[in-house]
Amino acid sequence: MAGNILPPAENVVNIPFSSLQDRNSDLSKELEAGFGPGGLGIIAVSEVPGYASLRRGLLCIAERLAALPEHVKKSLEDPTSRYSFGWSHGKEKLESGSPDFFKGSFYAHPLMDIPIQEGDLLRYPSFCRPNKWPKEDLPELESAFKQLAKVILDVGLLLAFHCDKYVRFKYPSAEKNSLEDILRNSQYHKGRLLHYFPRVTINESENQDPVSSWCGWHTDHGSLTGLTSAMYTRDGIEISCPDENAGLYVRMVNEEIKKVIFSDNQIGYQMGEVTEILSKGLFHATPHCVQASNVVGVSRNTFALFMQPSWDQPLHISRGHGDQHEEIVNFGDFSEKTISKYYKIGI
Numbered sequence: 001m002a003g004n005i006l007p008p009a010e011n012v013v014n015i016p017f018s019s020l021q022d023r024n025s026d027l028s029k030e031l032e033a034g035f036g037p038g039g040l041g042i043i044a045v046s047e048v049p050g051y052a053s054l055r056r057g058l059l060c061i062a063e064r065l066a067a068l069p070e071h072v073k074k075s076l077e078d079p080t081s082r083y084s085f086g087w088s089h090g091k092e093k094l095e096s097g098s099p100d101f102f103k104g105s106f107y108a109h110p111l112m113d114i115p116i117q118e119g120d121l122l123r124y125p126s127f128c129r130p131n132k133w134p135k136e137d138l139p140e141l142e143s144a145f146k147q148l149a150k151v152i153l154d155v156g157l158l159l160a161f162h163c164d165k166y167v168r169f170k171y172p173s174a175e176k177n178s179l180e181d182i183l184r185n186s187q188y189h190k191g192r193l194l195h196y197f198p199r200v201t202i203n204e205s206e207n208q209d210p211v212s213s214w215c216g217w218h219t220d221h222g223s224l225t226g227l228t229s230a231m232y233t234r235d236g237i238e239i240s241c242p243d244e245n246a247g248l249y250v251r252m253v254n255e256e257i258k259k260v261i262f263s264d265n266q267i268g269y270q271m272g273e274v275t276e277i278l279s280k281g282l283f284h285a286t287p288h289c290v291q292a293s294n295v296v297g298v299s300r301n302t303f304a305l306f307m308q309p310s311w312d313q314p315l316h317i318s319r320g321h322g323d324q325h326e327e328i329v330n331f332g333d334f335s336e337k338t339i340s341k342y343y344k345i346g347i
Contacts (some may be wrong), residue, residue, distance in 0.1 A: 007249060009259040012044045012268060020045055020158045027162045028169070031283075035163070035271050037253050041286030042227075044266035045155050052265050054151060055303070058144040058193065059231040060238070062301040066104050066195035067236075068137055076106070076132050081125045083107075084190070086132035102292070106141075106193040108133070110149030110305065115188070124332040127188050127311040149191045152226035152267055152305045157184055159269055160224065160307075167279045179275055183223055186310045196300035198234075199292070217251065217289045220272040221335060222308035227268035230302045232293065239298070246293035246300070250286040260288075274308070274315060274331065311335070 013034035019025045034043035065087075076087035083091045089104040108131040109115065115128045133142045160180040167179075183189075230248075232241045241247070248260045262268045271285045293300065309315070311332030 007257040007259050009261050010040065012040055012042045012260055012262045012266075014044045014046050014262075014266065015159075017045055017047045017049075017155065020155065020162065023161060025162070028166050031163060031166050035283040037284055039284070039286075040250050040252065040258060040260055041271045041284055041288070042250070042260055042262070042268050043159070044262040044268050045159065046263075046266045048151065048155055048267060051148075051151055051267060054144070054148040055228045055264065056231070058148045058303055059228065059301040061138065061141050061144055062106075062193050062195045062231075062303075063233055063236055063299065065106055065134070065138055065141060065193065066197070066299075068134065072134060072137050073104075076134060078129055078132060081129040084126035085129045103194055103196045105195075108142075108145060108191055109187070110146050110153070110189060110191045111187050124311045124335075126335060127332060145191055145193065148228075148303060149189070149305050153183075153189060153307060155267055156224050156226050156269060156305070156307050163275065163279070163283065167282055170282055171280055179223060179278060182309045182313055183307050186308065186313065188310050189308060190306045192304045192306065194300075194302050194304070196290070196292070196302075198297045198299040199295065201296065217287045219285050219287045220270055220306065221274065222272040222306045223274045224272055224307040225270040226305040226307065227262075227270060228303045229262055229264050229266065229268070230300050233299050233301065234297050241293065242295045242298055243293040246291050248288060248290055250288045252286055253284055259291075272306075272308070274334070277315065308335070 013030050015027060015030050019027065030043065033039055035041060073087045073089070077083065078085040083105075085107050087104065087106055113131045113133075115130065135142070157180055160183055164178050164180050227248075230241070232239050232246075245259075249257055250260055251257050260268075270288070271283050273285045276283055276285045290300075309331040311330070313331045315329045315331055315334065316327075
């Protein structure tokens, strides 16, 4: 993209929470419009009780987490997990291959602090590592993190049920790959609290390529990713986004790029590669990125819950038409290959 012409903005498909709760609801039109080949790859759920206050509470803490002393944040790092637990800053790679100093991330399992001691801890370091909480320096982080993640997970399981119902209608043999069962039985969902650091200067050159300046193009490799809308701050105080171009962008199947819009009271659910595979292509995971705010002194805080299978979950992947050519892939192997692309440390 060149010049100052920006992609069009589009509201995501919305499903009210009450409709999602009703297992008899026919949500096929919404699923097709949001997750199908012509969709953004994102669906929003609105009117979730208690969600808005939990979102705001955690995102306010993100600002304080990023401001902790460097020696405290260093103690929260976990290089053995490829920085997939605890604090990470400057370890993830941008599209150029250089370290990403724009954002800091804090990762943790929301359902357990110490993983079940089974499996190959060395082979799957991004799954089988304990959480690292700043209990003395920021004790309220753990509770706020887990409470918000639990709400997003519970709503996501309802969405997974309706995804399964739609896929089974199209492909009755897909029952062995039930998304709801896979996610309900997993203890390895992972939350990511992100703080995008404020600019010190304005980069005029980004007007020539306005997207992916804060978080490069990538596709989520899990099942579903629950997203909060972003909170923008200046000097630690919440403000409205000062740059209409900043935000989340997706690249659709037809290569068109669109800006994605959903509100503070909605939970966004982004399609992951695993669910695209299990749905036999009925649903599509779209590449996405984050465009920076080209305003000095403005930071961005957000939270993502990666809903994913257990590391030892076999995924039955069909190649071609029907189930004649089926490959069984362990999700741990699938995940580790993806993670190794984004960090300095190799497998």
